[in-house]
Amino acid sequence: MRVLITGGAGYIGSHVVKALGEKGYEVLTIDNLSKGHEEAVLYGEVKRIDLSDRESIRDVLRAFKPEAVMHFAAFIEVRESVLYPLKYYKNNTVNSLILLEEMIYAGINRFIFSSTAAVYGNPVSVPISESESIKPINPYGQSKAFVERILEDFSKSYGLRYVSLRYFNAAGAEPEGKIGESHNPETHLIPLVLKTAKGEIEHIKIFGTDYETPDGTCIRDYIHVDDLSKAHILALEYLLSGGKSNVFNCGYGHGYSVREIIDTAKKVTGVDFPVVESERRPGDPAILVADSSKLKKTLGWIPEFDDIEYIIRTAWNWELNKRF
Numbered sequence: 443m444r445v446l447i448t449g450g451a452g453y454i455g456s457h458v459v460k461a462l463g464e465k466g467y468e469v470l471t472i473d474n475l476s477k478g479h480e481e482a483v484l485y486g487e488v489k490r491i492d493l494s495d496r497e498s499i500r501d502v503l504r505a506f507k508p509e510a511v512m513h514f515a516a517f518i519e520v521r522e523s524v525l526y527p528l529k530y531y532k533n534n535t536v537n538s539l540i541l542l543e544e545m546i547y548a549g550i551n552r553f554i555f556s557s558t559a560a561v562y563g564n565p566v567s568v569p570i571s572e573s574e575s576i577k578p579i580n581p582y583g584q585s586k587a588f589v590e591r592i593l594e595d596f597s598k599s600y601g602l603r604y605v606s607l608r609y610f611n612a613a614g615a616e617p618e619g620k621i622g623e624s625h626n627p628e629t630h631l632i633p634l635v636l637k638t639a640k641g642e643i644e645h646i647k648i649f650g651t652d653y654e655t656p657d658g659t660c661i662r663d664y665i666h667v668d669d670l671s672k673a674h675i676l677a678l679e680y681l682l683s684g685g686k687s688n689v690f691n692c693g694y695g696h697g698y699s700v701r702e703i704i705d706t707a708k709k710v711t712g713v714d715f716p717v718v719e720s721e722r723r724p725g726d727p728a729i730l731v732a733d734s735s736k737l738k739k740t741l742g743w744i745p746e747f748d749d750i751e752y753i754i755r756t757a758w759n760w761e762l763n764k765r766f
């Protein structure tokens with residue numbers, strides 16, 4: 443069974459490549475390596491291709507003949523998307539359209555899409571279910587919401603079957619320390635906290651302490667990247683066995699505040715690093731927690747690593763031994 447992975451050299455993509463490889467799938471990664479790391483791809487070949495390069499996409503699809511495509515390649519920084527929306531609409535929306543169009547021409551009709559909780563904007567009810575309205579509040583979320591809309595229409599008209607996985611906060615690393623999160627620049631809370639523990643950063647800033655949450659800091663639903671990978675495998679099996687197009691939230695259904703993450707990181711690392719209270723970061727909703735009952739019920743997803751200490755321990759193990 444062949445699976446084409448875009449963005450397989452990135453953080454989540456590389457963990458899914460590993461999970462697919464271990465299960466015996468034949469994988470091929472295409473990645474422009476602008477953010478990803480070739481060393482992160484533990485199974486199959488990596489072809490350096492940009493998704494805007496339609497001819498190369500066409501050639502790869504026709505030569506490799508994948509049974510399904512998993513599409514991770516995207517820009518992911520909310521703040522950057524506000525400054526440079528064109529960059530996000532081009533890479534995340536237009537390039538997805540190119541990929542989908544070439545898939546249709548090549549007769550490949552199974553697609554797994556990396557979507558995001560950012561499509562919900564400021565949700566009305568928490569935990570967030572898939573029926574919550576799609577109201578992104580930044581170009582990043584909008585660039586993904588556009589693709590979801592395109593998928594809905596293509597599914598009706600072209601026989602494409604897709605699963606859109608709306609990720610909450612992916613975190614942690616596979617436990618052997620072979621791969622992990624390595625963004626440049628890093629903007630995510632857990633890796634930044636751990637870099638502070640390591641002494642690479644002077645202090646960690648808490649962005650906002652006046653939110654309407656028990657300790658005043660934002661709450662997020664941190665999901666271990668290996669549990670997220672498992673959701674991809676289940677989504678693939680679902681499409682291969684004839685499942686209809688569908689959308690699933692990926693999270694554990696409960697969250698941790700920024701202060702709780704910092705306290706857990708101090709415990710796991712044994713380092714009492716400096717913390718500075720700072721202004722709110724624009725565009726941060728107070729609480730983002732998934733209702734993931736649909737993922738559990740429909741795909742049979744059973745989380746294995748719903749343990750914030752484990753998540754931070756695996757991220758710390760990677761941070762101390764990282765290869766890229």
Ligand code: UFG
Nearest residue numbers: 518558559560629630631634647648649660662700723726
């Ligand atoms: N935070 C800090 N200090 C930091 C970094 C982050 O206090 O130095 C806070 C943020 O304000 C936020 C929380 O930690 O409240 C988590 O922030 P992250 O940047 O780690 O993650 P986000 O929740 O902002 O973003 C994640 C994904 C995005 C996705 C978004 C959905 O990384 O791709 O969820 O809202 F868009």
